[in-house]
Amino acid sequence: xxxxxxxxxxxxxxxxxxxxxxxxxxxxxxxxxxxxxxxxxxxxxxxxxxxxxxxxxxxxxxxxxxxxxxxxxxxxxxxxxxxxxxxxxxxxxxxxxxxxxxxxxxxxxxxxxxxxxxxxxxxxxxxxxxxxxxxxxxxxxxxxxxxxxxxxxxxxxxxxxxxxxxxxxxxxxxxxxxxxxxxxxxxxxxxxxxxxxxxxxxxxxxxxxxxxxxxxxxxxxxxxxxxxxxxxxxxxxxxxxxxxxxxxxxxxxxxxxxxxxxxxxxxxxxxxxxxxxxxxxxxxxxxxxxxxxxxxxxxxxxxxxxxxxxxxxxxxxxxxxxxxxxxxxxxxxxxxxxxxxxxxxxxxxxxxxxxxxxxxxxxxxxxxx
Numbered sequence: 001x002x003x004x005x006x007x008x009x010x011x012x013x014x015x016x017x018x019x020x021x022x023x024x025x026x027x028x029x030x031x032x033x034x035x036x037x038x039x040x041x042x043x044x045x046x047x048x049x050x051x052x053x054x055x056x057x058x059x060x061x062x063x064x065x066x067x068x069x070x071x072x073x074x075x076x077x078x079x080x081x082x083x084x085x086x087x088x089x090x091x092x093x094x095x096x097x098x099x100x101x102x103x104x105x106x107x108x109x110x111x112x113x114x115x116x117x118x119x120x121x122x123x124x125x126x127x128x129x130x131x132x133x134x135x136x137x138x139x140x141x142x143x144x145x146x147x148x149x150x151x152x153x154x155x156x157x158x159x160x161x162x163x164x165x166x167x168x169x170x171x172x173x174x175x176x177x178x179x180x181x182x183x184x185x186x187x188x189x190x191x192x193x194x195x196x197x198x199x200x201x202x203x204x205x206x207x208x209x210x211x212x213x214x215x216x217x218x219x220x221x222x223x224x225x226x227x228x229x230x231x232x233x234x235x236x237x238x239x240x241x242x243x244x245x246x247x248x249x250x251x252x253x254x255x256x257x258x259x260x261x262x263x264x265x266x267x268x269x270x271x272x273x274x275x276x277x278x279x280x281x282x283x284x285x286x287x288x289x290x291x292x293x294x295x296x297x298x299x300x301x302x303x304x305x306x307x308x309x310x311x312x313x314x315x316x317x318x319x320x321x322x323x324x325x326x327x328x329x330x331x332x333x334x335x336x337x338x339x340x341x342x343x344x345x346x347x348x349x350x351x352x353x354x355x356x357x358x359x360x361x362x363x364x365x366x367x368x369x
Contacts, residue, residue, distance in 0.1 A: 031081050067096045067148040069110050070357045074118055078364030084124025085283035085365055086303065087115055087209075091130065092356040094156075095147040095339040098139040103155035105199050111360055112207050114268035123244055125209040125282045128331045131289060131308030132342050134196040134216025136186040137235075139339075139353035152181065159184045173232075178346060185235055185265065189218050193228045196240070197248075205246030210279045212305045214333075215239045215255065215288055217266050223248055234267035239307060240285050241277050250277030250284075252282055257290035257317065261344060274298050281365060291334070292325060302307035316344075329365055 056331075078085075089111050098106050113122050139155065139165070141147050143162050149155035158178060160167040164342060166187035174182030185192075189248070193216075198211035226247050237255040240248055247309030256268045274297070275283040283301035287295070289308035294317055297304055304325060308318045309332030325332060335343065342348040 015125060026056075033180075040348055067107055068092065068094060068357045069107060071114050072094060072356060072358060072360070074115060074120065075151050075359065075361040076120075076364075080119070080364055081366070082124075083365040084126070085120060085152045086121065086126050086128065086281075086305070086329060086363040087120060088128045088331040088333040088361045088363075089130070089358070090336050090356075090361070091336050092336070093130065093133065093136060093339055095136075096193065098339065099141075099147055102193055102200055103139060104137075104140075105203060108200075108203055111207070111358060112203060112209075113360070115360060116157050121209055123208055124365075126279055126281050126303065126305065126331070126332045127204075127207075127209050128213045128286060128305045128307060129200070129212060129214040130217045130338075132217075132237075132335070132338055133214030133307075134200070134337050135185075135342055137192040137195050137216070138184055140191065148333050149262075149340060150349040152340040152342060156180045156184050156346070159188075161165065163187055173227075174235075176235075176263075176265045176267075178261075179347065182235060182265040184273055184289065187216055189230045191244045192216065193218055193230050194223065196226050197242075200240075201246035201248075203241045204242035204244060208244040210244065210249065210281070210284075211242045212284075212286055212307060213240055213242060214307045217243060217262075221252060223252060229295070235265055236261060236269060237266055237288065239288055241279075241286065242283070243279075249279065253277075253286040255288035255290065257293060257294050259289065259343060261346070264346075272307050276301055279303070293317045297328075302328065304328060305338035306332040309334050326357070329363060331361070331363060 082232060089108065091107065091111070112121065112127070134272040143158060146155050149158055167183055170183040170186040171179060174185060176182050195211065196216050200211055204211035215237050217235050217237050218230050219235050220231030221236060221238055222229050222231060228248065239253040239259065241250055243249040254269050257272055258266060258268050274285055276298055277286065281345040283300055284303045284305060285297045285301035286305045287297060289310065290313065292309065293313040297347050306325065311334065337350060341348055
């Protein structure tokens with residue numbers, strides 16, 4: 001109160017003694033000082049909030065999610081022989097599987113170890129994994145909020161929030177309907193390519209088999225000195241096969257017939273003749289999804305691998321070559337489940353994880369001539 005009275009005395013001297021000075025007269029003179037104080041407080045709060053946000057973006061501790069590592073008896077067809085075999089792994093991929101490289105490797109190592117103990121793995125074994133098994137690598141090492149997201153849209157939103165700089169730099173390069181997903185796949189593309197090769201090339205080397213590593217979506221990928229690299233062009237869905245030493249075998253195999261939702265963020269390349277992959281078990285053609293039902297495989301192919309096989313190709317793909325697969329030995333691997341509904345609407349949660357957790361199928365090949 002004494003300070004207020006002193007302020008009024010000073011104000012009275014400034015205004016003169018012409019009239020009585022009240023607190024109302026002091027308000028206009030106090031406002032500039034009040035505004036300055038409020039601005040300082042707001043700036044301090046904004047700085048503190050931004051510092052907390054930056055600290056949050058750097059926190060990459062994994063969440064409490066657990067992977068499903070249950071196994072079931074292997075479905076076996078044919079008689080064991082020296083010609084080799086095709087081994088397909090159909091499994092329900094979950095967000096928990098993409099918390100770390102070790103988690104994802106452990107999942108498929110569990111199934112491959114089961115097959116090895118059953119005497120089904122050799123240098124003439126071709127292992128086929130599900131479609132988009134590599135695309136989920138965008139979440140590797142990310143925040144728990146990403147793994148716990150129920151929809152692809154929510155997962156991508158958390159990715160954008162936790163990687164603001166990279167996301168904003170990648171956003172202008174995407175012209176598709178789903179620019180958010182495209183931007184996230186671009187900002188994580190280099191790490192995705194490296195881990196795709198580390199995880200699946202490592203498994204092929206560990207078990208000494210040929211491994212068709214499902215598929216992955218990357219910006220204009222290419223091979224250079226046995227390394228999977230990324231370019232600056234459109235996002236493409238590709239499959240890469242690894243030999244028993246863990247090295248890339250043959251060329252990248254592109255998906256042409258993209259699904260409705262895949263076309264929202266990726267682009268099919270100009271069609272060209274399929275190139276075969278020479279494996280110890282024979283010449284192999286890899287066809288992704290609807291490609292297996294909409295085009296004739298190369299006549300020279302002795303074996304077919306189909307990551308993303310469909311239960312009803314007529315309904316999903318339209319006109320089909322219904323006899324294309326039955327004409328030669330093949331392994332059609334269906335997609336039991338993908339995290340964040342990668343193959344469906346980005347606004348809808350992934351279907352409930354009911355049903356069998358995994359189905360491993362083995363097809364023995366005929367005797368070597």
